Amino acid sequence: MLRAVTIIAMLCATARAETRGVVRAEILPLSLTASGDTPLFGDRVDRAISIYNRVASARGESQIDTSDVSVSETLYIVAPGIEADAGHYLFRMEVPIGFANDMRSYGLGLYPLGLQTAVARDVVLYGSAGGSASWLDRNGSGDRGGLVTARAAVGARISRRFLAEVGYSAFAFGGSVNTSKLDDMTINASTPLPEPSSVITAGSARNLVDVSLGLSF
Numbered sequence: 001m002l003r004a005v006t007i008i009a010m011l012c013a014t015a016r017a018e019t020r021g022v023v024r025a026e027i028l029p030l031s032l033t034a035s036g037d038t039p040l041f042g043d044r045v046d047r048a049i050s051i052y053n054r055v056a057s058a059r060g061e062s063q064i065d066t067s068d069v070s071v072s073e074t075l076y077i078v079a080p081g082i083e084a085d086a087g088h089y090l091f092r093m094e095v096p097i098g099f100a101n102d103m104r105s106y107g108l109g110l111y112p113l114g115l116q117t118a119v120a121r122d123v124v125l126y127g128s129a130g131g132s133a134s135w136l137d138r139n140g141s142g143d144r145g146g147l148v149t150a151r152a153a154v155g156a157r158i159s160r161r162f163l164a165e166v167g168y169s170a171f172a173f174g175g176s177v178n179t180s181k182l183d184d185m186t187i188n189a190s191t192p193l194p195e196p197s198s199v200i201t202a203g204s205a206r207n208l209v210d211v212s213l214g215l216s217f
Contacts, residue, residue: 017086022094024079024163026212030100030147032071032174032203040146041175041202044182045069048200051185055193068196070203071175073100079109083216090114090126096134103176105147107134116157124157138176138201145176145202163214168207175202 032038036046045066053063081094091112098105111130118124129152136145149172155165177200184191185199 017084019082019084020216022081022083022092022163022214022216024077024081024094024165024212024214026077026079026096026165026167026210028075028077028098028167028169028208028210030071030073030075030172030205030208032172032205034066034070034175034201034203038175038202038204039148039173041173041177041200044177044200045175045202048177048182048185048196051182052193052196052199055185055189058189061193064196066203069200071201073103075100075103075105077105077212079212079214081109085114085116088115088117090116090128092128092130094132096132098134103136103138105134105136107132107147109151111151111153122159124160125154126157127154128152134174136174136176140198142178142180143176144179145174147174148172149208157216161216163212163216165212165214167210167212169205169210171204171206172208173202173204175200177202 034045036042056063075098077096077098079094079096084091094109096107096109109132111128114128116124116126131150134147136147149169151167151169153165153167157163181194181199
Protein backbone atom coordinates (compact mmCIF):
# COMPACT_ATOMS: atom_id res chain seq x y z
CA MET A 1 0.00 0.00 0.00
CA LEU A 2 2.83 2.38 0.90
CA ARG A 3 4.48 1.67 -2.45
CA ALA A 4 1.26 2.45 -4.30
CA VAL A 5 0.89 5.76 -2.45
CA THR A 6 4.52 6.63 -3.30
CA ILE A 7 3.98 5.88 -7.00
CA ILE A 8 0.82 7.99 -7.08
CA ALA A 9 2.61 10.86 -5.36
CA MET A 10 5.45 10.68 -7.91
CA LEU A 11 3.00 10.71 -10.82
CA CYS A 12 1.19 13.71 -9.38
CA ALA A 13 4.48 15.55 -8.86
CA THR A 14 5.52 14.83 -12.45
CA ALA A 15 2.23 16.24 -13.69
CA ARG A 16 2.62 19.36 -11.55
CA ALA A 17 -0.16 18.40 -9.20
CA GLU A 18 -1.89 20.81 -6.88
CA THR A 19 -1.85 19.63 -3.27
CA ARG A 20 -4.13 20.95 -0.56
CA GLY A 21 -5.36 20.08 2.89
CA VAL A 22 -8.94 18.99 3.40
CA VAL A 23 -11.16 18.25 6.36
CA ARG A 24 -14.59 16.60 6.21
CA ALA A 25 -17.34 16.31 8.81
CA GLU A 26 -19.30 13.14 8.02
CA ILE A 27 -22.44 11.50 9.39
CA LEU A 28 -22.51 7.72 8.87
CA PRO A 29 -25.57 5.70 10.01
CA LEU A 30 -23.75 2.49 10.92
CA SER A 31 -26.08 -0.50 10.87
CA LEU A 32 -24.16 -3.80 10.85
CA THR A 33 -26.06 -7.07 11.05
CA ALA A 34 -24.32 -9.84 13.01
CA SER A 35 -24.03 -13.38 11.67
CA GLY A 36 -21.70 -16.32 11.71
CA ASP A 37 -20.48 -15.16 8.29
CA THR A 38 -19.24 -11.77 9.51
CA PRO A 39 -15.59 -11.49 8.42
CA LEU A 40 -13.13 -11.82 11.34
CA PHE A 41 -15.93 -11.77 13.94
CA GLY A 42 -18.31 -14.55 12.83
CA ASP A 43 -16.86 -17.34 14.98
CA ARG A 44 -16.95 -15.17 18.09
CA VAL A 45 -20.52 -14.09 17.37
CA ASP A 46 -21.62 -17.72 17.17
CA ARG A 47 -19.60 -18.62 20.27
CA ALA A 48 -20.99 -15.76 22.37
CA ILE A 49 -24.61 -16.51 21.42
CA SER A 50 -24.16 -20.26 21.98
CA ILE A 51 -22.61 -19.83 25.44
CA TYR A 52 -25.10 -17.18 26.51
CA ASN A 53 -28.13 -19.23 25.44
CA ARG A 54 -26.82 -22.42 27.03
CA VAL A 55 -26.43 -20.69 30.39
CA ALA A 56 -29.71 -18.77 30.02
CA SER A 57 -31.58 -21.96 29.17
CA ALA A 58 -30.22 -23.71 32.25
CA ARG A 59 -31.39 -20.80 34.41
CA GLY A 60 -34.75 -20.34 32.71
CA GLU A 61 -33.77 -16.89 31.46
CA SER A 62 -34.46 -15.26 28.08
CA GLN A 63 -32.24 -16.27 25.22
CA ILE A 64 -30.68 -13.96 22.60
CA ASP A 65 -30.12 -13.92 18.86
CA THR A 66 -27.93 -12.01 16.40
CA SER A 67 -30.01 -8.83 16.72
CA ASP A 68 -28.77 -8.49 20.31
CA VAL A 69 -25.12 -8.25 19.20
CA SER A 70 -25.51 -6.30 15.95
CA VAL A 71 -24.17 -2.76 15.62
CA SER A 72 -26.62 0.12 15.35
CA GLU A 73 -24.94 3.47 15.84
CA THR A 74 -24.66 6.84 14.18
CA LEU A 75 -20.98 7.54 13.70
CA TYR A 76 -19.93 11.19 13.57
CA ILE A 77 -16.62 11.43 11.74
CA VAL A 78 -14.03 14.18 11.41
CA ALA A 79 -11.61 13.34 8.60
CA PRO A 80 -8.57 15.61 8.06
CA GLY A 81 -6.40 14.72 5.08
CA ILE A 82 -4.70 15.81 1.90
CA GLU A 83 -5.76 15.89 -1.75
CA ALA A 84 -3.57 15.96 -4.84
CA ASP A 85 -4.86 16.51 -8.36
CA ALA A 86 -3.26 16.59 -11.77
CA GLY A 87 -5.66 17.63 -14.48
CA HIS A 88 -8.72 15.42 -14.16
CA TYR A 89 -7.05 12.96 -11.78
CA LEU A 90 -7.76 13.24 -8.03
CA PHE A 91 -6.15 11.42 -5.08
CA ARG A 92 -7.15 11.70 -1.43
CA MET A 93 -5.67 10.36 1.81
CA GLU A 94 -7.29 11.08 5.17
CA VAL A 95 -7.39 10.10 8.83
CA PRO A 96 -11.03 9.54 9.87
CA ILE A 97 -11.79 9.91 13.59
CA GLY A 98 -15.28 8.78 14.58
CA PHE A 99 -17.46 9.23 17.65
CA ALA A 100 -20.71 7.48 18.64
CA ASN A 101 -22.64 6.96 21.87
CA ASP A 102 -20.33 4.29 23.25
CA MET A 103 -17.57 3.80 20.70
CA ARG A 104 -14.66 5.55 19.02
CA SER A 105 -12.85 4.88 15.76
CA TYR A 106 -9.43 5.95 14.46
CA GLY A 107 -8.28 4.98 11.00
CA LEU A 108 -6.80 5.63 7.58
CA GLY A 109 -8.73 6.28 4.38
CA LEU A 110 -7.26 6.04 0.88
CA TYR A 111 -9.02 7.07 -2.31
CA PRO A 112 -6.56 6.41 -5.16
CA LEU A 113 -9.20 6.41 -7.90
CA GLY A 114 -10.65 9.83 -8.54
CA LEU A 115 -11.80 12.07 -11.37
CA GLN A 116 -12.80 15.73 -11.35
CA THR A 117 -14.07 18.28 -13.83
CA ALA A 118 -15.02 21.95 -13.69
CA VAL A 119 -18.66 22.59 -14.56
CA ALA A 120 -18.67 26.30 -13.77
CA ARG A 121 -16.16 28.97 -12.88
CA ASP A 122 -16.35 28.22 -9.15
CA VAL A 123 -17.71 24.65 -9.13
CA VAL A 124 -15.75 21.41 -9.59
CA LEU A 125 -17.53 18.07 -9.53
CA TYR A 126 -15.58 15.00 -8.49
CA GLY A 127 -15.92 11.30 -7.86
CA SER A 128 -13.56 9.02 -5.94
CA ALA A 129 -13.33 5.38 -4.89
CA GLY A 130 -11.32 3.63 -2.21
CA GLY A 131 -11.94 2.71 1.38
CA SER A 132 -10.90 2.96 4.99
CA ALA A 133 -9.72 0.76 7.83
CA SER A 134 -10.22 1.91 11.42
CA TRP A 135 -9.46 0.79 14.93
CA LEU A 136 -12.76 0.50 16.80
CA ASP A 137 -12.97 0.82 20.58
CA ARG A 138 -15.95 0.95 22.91
CA ASN A 139 -16.11 2.80 26.22
CA GLY A 140 -14.54 0.94 29.10
CA SER A 141 -11.62 -1.43 29.25
CA GLY A 142 -11.00 -4.67 27.41
CA ASP A 143 -12.90 -3.99 24.19
CA ARG A 144 -11.00 -4.14 20.91
CA GLY A 145 -12.14 -4.23 17.30
CA GLY A 146 -12.06 -2.66 13.90
CA LEU A 147 -14.13 -1.30 11.02
CA VAL A 148 -13.46 -1.71 7.29
CA THR A 149 -15.39 0.02 4.51
CA ALA A 150 -15.21 0.01 0.73
CA ARG A 151 -16.47 3.48 -0.19
CA ALA A 152 -17.14 5.62 -3.24
CA ALA A 153 -18.14 9.28 -3.15
CA VAL A 154 -19.39 12.04 -5.40
CA GLY A 155 -19.15 15.66 -4.45
CA ALA A 156 -18.64 19.26 -5.39
CA ARG A 157 -15.87 21.71 -4.53
CA ILE A 158 -17.25 25.25 -4.49
CA SER A 159 -15.08 28.37 -4.74
CA ARG A 160 -12.05 26.11 -4.14
CA ARG A 161 -12.84 26.01 -0.41
CA PHE A 162 -16.15 24.32 0.35
CA LEU A 163 -16.94 20.64 -0.09
CA ALA A 164 -20.29 18.85 -0.17
CA GLU A 165 -20.13 15.06 -0.55
CA VAL A 166 -22.33 11.98 -0.59
CA GLY A 167 -20.66 8.64 0.12
CA TYR A 168 -21.72 5.10 -0.69
CA SER A 169 -20.20 2.10 1.08
CA ALA A 170 -20.82 -0.97 -1.05
CA PHE A 171 -19.62 -3.17 1.81
CA ALA A 172 -18.64 -2.63 5.42
CA PHE A 173 -17.86 -4.92 8.31
CA GLY A 174 -16.53 -4.58 11.81
CA GLY A 175 -17.19 -4.82 15.48
CA SER A 176 -15.71 -4.97 18.93
CA VAL A 177 -15.21 -7.90 21.30
CA ASN A 178 -14.30 -8.15 24.96
CA THR A 179 -12.34 -11.41 25.07
CA SER A 180 -12.09 -11.54 28.85
CA LYS A 181 -15.89 -11.28 29.27
CA LEU A 182 -16.40 -13.91 26.59
CA ASP A 183 -13.99 -16.28 28.32
CA ASP A 184 -15.55 -15.54 31.72
CA MET A 185 -18.96 -16.66 30.47
CA THR A 186 -17.38 -19.99 29.57
CA ILE A 187 -15.48 -20.50 32.82
CA ASN A 188 -17.93 -19.04 35.34
CA ALA A 189 -21.37 -20.13 34.24
CA SER A 190 -22.68 -19.45 37.75
CA THR A 191 -21.98 -15.70 37.60
CA PRO A 192 -24.64 -13.27 36.38
CA LEU A 193 -24.83 -13.05 32.61
CA PRO A 194 -23.59 -9.73 31.21
CA GLU A 195 -25.43 -7.68 28.65
CA PRO A 196 -24.75 -9.39 25.29
CA SER A 197 -23.61 -6.14 23.69
CA SER A 198 -21.01 -5.67 26.42
CA VAL A 199 -19.35 -8.90 25.28
CA ILE A 200 -19.46 -8.44 21.52
CA THR A 201 -21.05 -6.22 18.89
CA ALA A 202 -20.24 -6.98 15.28
CA GLY A 203 -21.71 -7.34 11.84
CA SER A 204 -21.59 -6.46 8.18
CA ALA A 205 -23.69 -4.36 5.84
CA ARG A 206 -24.07 -3.32 2.25
CA ASN A 207 -25.26 -0.11 0.64
CA LEU A 208 -24.55 2.35 3.45
CA VAL A 209 -24.99 6.02 2.56
CA ASP A 210 -23.32 8.95 4.32
CA VAL A 211 -23.21 12.70 3.84
CA SER A 212 -20.43 15.15 4.64
CA LEU A 213 -19.44 18.79 4.43
CA GLY A 214 -15.90 20.04 4.40
CA LEU A 215 -13.27 22.65 3.71
CA SER A 216 -10.11 22.64 1.62
CA PHE A 217 -7.19 24.95 2.26
